[in-house]
Amino acid sequence: MSGLKPKLLLFSHICSPVFVTGAEKLLLLFARELIHRFHCVLVVPQEGIISERARELGIKVTVLELPLAISLYTAAPTIAEEIKGLIKHPSWSKLHSLLADERPSYVFVNTSVHPLPAIAAKSLGIPTIWAMMETIMDTPSRGASADFIASHSDVVIGISHTTLQPFQGKQEMVKTFMLPPYLDRDQLLPGSWHYHRARLREQLGWGEVHLVAGYIGATIYPNKGLEPFIQAMLPIAAADARARFLVVGNPVDEVYYQKCQTLVQMSGYADRFVFHPFVEQIQQVFPALDVVVVPSLVSEGFGMTALEGMAFGKGVVAFASGGLTEILTVTGNEPFLVHTGDVAGLSASVNLLLSNQELLNGVGERNALAAQNIFGVEAFRARLEELMALLPFPFDVQGSLLRGSGPTVYLVEQGKRRPFVSEKAFLQRGYRFEDVALVPESVLERFPPGSPMYEIRNSRSAKRKRRRKSITRIRKNRRTALRGRRLIRGRSKGRKAHRRRR
Structure with a gap:
């Protein structure tokens, strides 16, 4: 590592x-x-x-x-x-x-x-x-x-x-x-929404005069509530000739899916409903809707479709099932929560939005803002920082590059955090900034401070310095050796003179 x-x-x-x-x-x-x-x-x-x-x-x-x-x-x-x-x-x-x-x-x-x-x-x-x-x-x-x-x-x-x-x-x-999910509005390409709304409606034979409620799910099976959706939309179809309904998703239970299609065909309003395969690029579908309906019959872990509908500025109506209750409540959509399985209540809430354009616009604008503020990528990153502080240390952090909320990068070495004094000091050692892990300050504080990582001097300067040191050492050794020889000679002369006197 x-x-x-x-x-x-x-x-x-x-x-x-x-x-x-x-x-x-x-x-x-x-x-x-x-x-x-x-x-x-x-x-x-x-x-x-x-x-x-x-x-x-x-x-x-x-x-x-x-x-x-x-x-x-x-x-x-x-x-x-x-x-x-x-x-x-x-x-x-x-x-x-x-x-x-x-x-x-x-x-x-x-x-x-x-x-x-x-x-x-x-x-x-x-x-x-x-x-x-x-x-x-x-x-x-x-x-x-x-x-x-x-x-x-x-x-x-x-x-x-x-x-x-x-x-x-x-x-x-x-x-x-x-750690709830997030939506990055920029990744949804908001500049393309108007185009996709017009294009899909044109493909389906619908115009701006029509009022469209939609059901979207990657997979369709009984617990996702397609049947209650159809049952709730049929009274709206009977009351308003402008109403249209789009079902988007891939069937997992074919028998159930065919049962829902038969229910539409037998209603006399089959021309108002369109069944469409799931589309991975959701910005191609959501803009065409006016209201997103999430009639899940089970306790949802979250309810991403509801959040996506809000991010696109749509009105959202849902059964109060698990995480859906949390999402709609925190975003101010509690009035559009319906008791799970209440088909009549679902129909009434959807009709309330479709029949009141001013209310629908106001709810859509509020939803887009709430989705960004509460479930935007910045909010997610803040929560992720809190999660990082909860994680135990991995066994091998030796050699890790860490950075907290400030610009300073640290190298973990022998259990201490050594700060790089400059960008040059960091790059000189062959490190890359993309390898630096962002951690909360509380994580950095677990490591005691170590000695700074200074810049490495220019190689030529370093060679000259080593050469000067070497020359100085040689000269010093020579002087020492010369003094030693002189001292030895002096002692030798003294001994000879002493012998002659004797």
């Missing part, structure tokens, strides 16, 4: 070659910021979309397929037995070999269902961060699931209070930290 950032191994439980799941999307989102503080390596079960995007970020990718423990998420009573079976899997030894070869400073485990990296890391004494991207199911075995995760982590991070709720009261076992 000498001269480099501490190494962080990020373990993804999935790497889809077809579409990016919510957990994958969040892991890649976190990685964009973590690379500024760590030398990151992404470990995936197979090649896919996020492995390609990670390489584009300069992240090394390693493929290692590891079995999962779904029981940790479902909080099934078979957790202990399932874990014992996983450790007997052939990949267990390969995982240890990977950790031994990479020698990471930290391990980052994504989602509750991916226990093997955490077990192996802890067995080797590697500090482990376990990220809860979802809410562990509330069953009688939920405590056992949380205990297992806590006992194999140094820090458990959650993307919402909802995801951390199972770990309440376990602070003696593990540190917990809430």
